[in-house]
Amino acid sequence: GEALAVSARVAPLGSRLVLLLVEDLTEARRIEAVRRDFVANVSHELKTPVGALSLLSEAVMDASDDPEAVERFAGRMQIEATRLTNLVQELIDLSRVQNDDPLDDAEPVRVDELVAEAIDRCRHAAGTKQITMAAGGTADLSIWGHRGQLAAALGNLVENAVNYSPARTRVGIAARRLTAPGGDHIEIAVTDQGIGISDKDKERIFERFYRVDPARSRATGGTGLGLAIVKHVAASHGGEVTVWSSEGQGSTFTLRLPEAGAARDRAQQHPVLD
Numbered sequence: 694g695e696a697l698a699v700s701a702r703v704a705p706l707g708s709r710l711v712l713l714l715v716e717d718l719t720e721a722r723r724i725e726a727v728r729r730d731f732v733a734n735v736s737h738e739l740k741t742p743v744g745a746l747s748l749l750s751e752a753v754m755d756a757s758d759d760p761e762a763v764e765r766f767a768g769r770m771q772i773e774a775t776r777l778t779n780l781v782q783e784l785i786d787l788s789r790v791q792n793d794d795p796l797d798d799a800e801p802v803r804v805d806e807l808v809a810e811a812i813d814r815c816r817h818a819a820g821t822k823q824i825t826m827a828a829g830g831t832a833d834l835s836i837w838g839h840r841g842q843l844a845a846a847l848g849n850l851v852e853n854a855v856n857y858s859p860a861r862t863r864v865g866i867a868a869r870r871l872t873a874p875g876g877d878h879i880e881i882a883v884t885d886q887g888i889g890i891s892d893k894d895k896e897r898i899f900e901r902f903y904r905v906d907p908a909r910s911r912a913t914g915g916t917g918l919g920l921a922i923v924k925h926v927a928a929s930h931g932g933e934v935t936v937w938s939s940e941g942q943g944s945t946f947t948l949r950l951p952e953a954g955a956a957r958d959r960a961q962q963h964p965v966l967d
C-alpha cells in the first residue's frame with residue numbers, strides 16, 4: 694500500500710533510508726490508530742455518565758409527587774456528576790502532562806511535602822475504610838522536577854492503593870536515595886495489602902482507560918487514566934514507574950525519579966548561555 698509506494702520512490706536513495714521511511718510510516722499509522730482509539734474511548738466514557746444523568750433527570754420529573762424517590766434519584770445524579778467531573782479533570786491532567794515539558798519548570802521538590810500532600814488527598818477515603826497510612830524515609834530528600842506533576846503522580850498511586858484495598862489494611866509509603874554513577878535517584882514505593890494484579894494485567898494497567906475490573910473502578914470513582922498519567926510523568930522526568938504484585942496479597946508501585954542535588958549540579962555545570 695502506501696508504505697510500499699514510498700519505498701519504491703526512494704529506493705535509489707539507499708536501503709537504509711527506505712527502511713527508516715517505512716518504519717516511520719508504520720509508526721505514524723500506529724500513532725493515528727492510538728489517537729482514534731483514544732477519542733473513541735473518551736466519547737464512550739463521557740456518554741455513560743451523561744446518559745445516566747439524562748435518564749435520572751427524567752425519572753426525577755416523573756416522580757415529582759414522591760419525595761423519597763426524588764431524593765434517591767437526586768443522590769444517584771450526584772454520583773454520576775462526580776464521575777463526570779473526575780473524568781474531565783483527569784483528561785485535563787493527562788493533556789497537561791503530555792503537553793508541558795516538566796523540566797522547563799523544574800525545581801527541587803521535597804519528598805516529605807509530596808508524601809504529606811498525597812496522604813492528605815486520600816485521608817477521607819482511607820478513613821472511611823479504616824486504612825492506616827504510614828510514611829518513612831522521606832526526610833532530607835528532594836526530587837528535581839515539576840511540583841504539580843509529581844504531586845499528581847504520587848497522589849494517583851496512593852489513591853489506587855486505598856481504592857483497591859479492603860478495609861482495615863495498611864498503605865505504606867517508603868522513600869530512599871539510590872546512588873548511581875549517572876546521578877542519584879529517589880525511589881518512592883507505595884505498598885498496599887489489597888487485591889493485587891495478575892501478571893497478564895500488569896502489562897496493560899499503564900494504558901489509558903485500561904482497568905482490570907471496570908465496574909469496581911467506576912464504583913470507586915476511577916477513570917482508568919491514573920496510571921497512564923503516572924507513567925508519563927515518570928518518563929518525562931527521566932525516571933520510571935514499576936510494579937510488583939501478588940494476587941490477593943497486595944501491590945507495590947515504585948517511582949524512580951532524579952534527585953534534586955545531582956540534577957541541579959548538572960544544570961550548573963552546563964549553564965544556559967543567553
Ligand code: ADP
Pocket residue numbers: 849853854857885887888889890898899903904905906910911914915916917918919920921944
Ligand atoms: P483507575 O482510575 O481505574 O484506578 P488507573 O489507571 O489508576 O485507573 O489504574 C488502572 C487499573 O489498574 C485499575 O482499574 C485497577 O484495576 C488496577 N490497579 C491500579 N492500582 C492498583 C492497586 N494498587 N492494586 C490493585 N489494582 C490496581
